[in-house]
Amino acid sequence: MSGVAEASPKYLVDVARNGIPVGYKQTEVGVIPGDWEVVEFGSALKEFRNGYAFSASGYASTGTPIITMAQIGLSGSFQFDISKVNKWDSEQQDSLKEFWVRDGDLLIAMTDVTPDKNLIGQMAIAKLDGIALLNQRVGLLRLKNEIAYSGYFSFLSCLPVWKTYCKGVASLGVQANIGTSDIRKAKVPLPTVKEQTTIANALSDVDALISELEKLIAKKQAIKTATMQQLLTGRTRLPQFALREDGTPKGTKPSELGEIPEDWEVMRLGHLAKFFKGSGLPKSELSESGKIKCIHYGQLFTTYGPKIDRVISRTENVGIVTSQENDVLMPTSDVTPNGLATASCITETGVTLGGDILIIRSDKQKLNGVFFSYLVNVLRDQVMQLVTGSTVYHLYGSDMAKFEFAFPSKEEQTAIATILSDMDAEIQALEQRLGKTRQIKQGMMQELLTGKTRLIKPSKEVIHE
Known part of the structure; x- marks a missing residue:
């Protein structure tokens, strides 16, 4: 890849001997490149606000969608289906302007009721076609664009070091809660905005591939389900079993189970x-x-x-x-x-x-x-x-x-079973590919978000003798 700062033999020797390679430094968040900073997360924030306590009694069948914890996925995805989320009367939207969520806003989970508490502190970027409203215990983060890029921090919140910090400062119990001050105090590695953007774009490309694979698998599953319904009930016949000896189409006959193919x-x-x-x-x-x-x-x-x-x-x-x-x-x-x-x-x-x-x-x-x-x-x-x-x-x-x-006949059973088995084999191959792609993403995050692998040359000269 053009512009990647590659490790020299001396770099690798330093890692083996000392644990810290030349051009890197030990910090509160681990070993990072020497030209990266470690800052309190609050210093990168322009705005941080909590959501509004919407009452279930005020939910409307149509209106402005309400963003809750359910929209933040464990992997940083934004899980939003406008047909399934709660809504608020749109006529009250303007009076709740301070709780507006727009497309591209960075959100953070401030409450977690999952057993392992891995959702606490997780960030996600809102993907919306219009205005939404922020529910309580979901934080809205607006960053200082000159030093921070939201996509970078969304991925950063998936790292174990961030999750460990959030769990450590949260009040644990059946419901874990984390406060705004603890989030502001969190130490984070901060490369240049250019490098943050490059890292986020690379990981977003992998996310796009994962999303396409998930959609393809869902489509193949739906096709298989429909094929099963048709072939296993005889509603649709395979061409080689659809005609009588005289070439006319086979029909159906009544049975104790209802209408079935005439030769079943x-x-x-x-x-x-x-x-x-x-x-x-x-x-x-x-x-x-x-x-x-x-x-x-x-x-x-x-x-x-x-x-x-x-x-x-x-x-x-x-x-x-x-x-x-x-x-x-x-x-x-x-x-x-x-x-x-x-x-x-x-x-x-x-x-x-x-x-x-x-x-x-x-x-x-x-x-x-x-x-x-x-x-x-x-x-x-x-x-x-x-x-x-x-x-x-x-x-x-x-x-x-x-x-x-x-x-049907044994021959038709075998033909149907072969078709469905081939469909399952194709789906299984796609699922294996999806699993490997997710593993690749995890490895890329660990490499790129710690600076172990650089996608652009260091902003300061890093000497590899």
């Missing part, structure tokens, strides 16, 4: 499958060094989707119950009933299956396990009707045996 069948699961239950395998028996592949029932909620083609866990102990290819696995107990309406097909034989796993072993010539796992997600309301219990909910093989559904 309706059957109870108990007529197609046998049911087993996993055994043992507490979490304490999971081992990274183990040689036996295994699945703990909790992983059906957190780790695996409709198709399990790679088992990630291992154990040292040989399991009593193991998988067969095409088995469909479902959790048999949970504290919420919704969690039980999930299914995963394992494509591997011989994997140890832990307790509280319901194993649905069907005739492979009649039922594709991956197809059925996707179908469970579409027909989750029907599955929910089979769940029993109150405090802890259960789903047993005898319950799922009553599950009635319509299904």
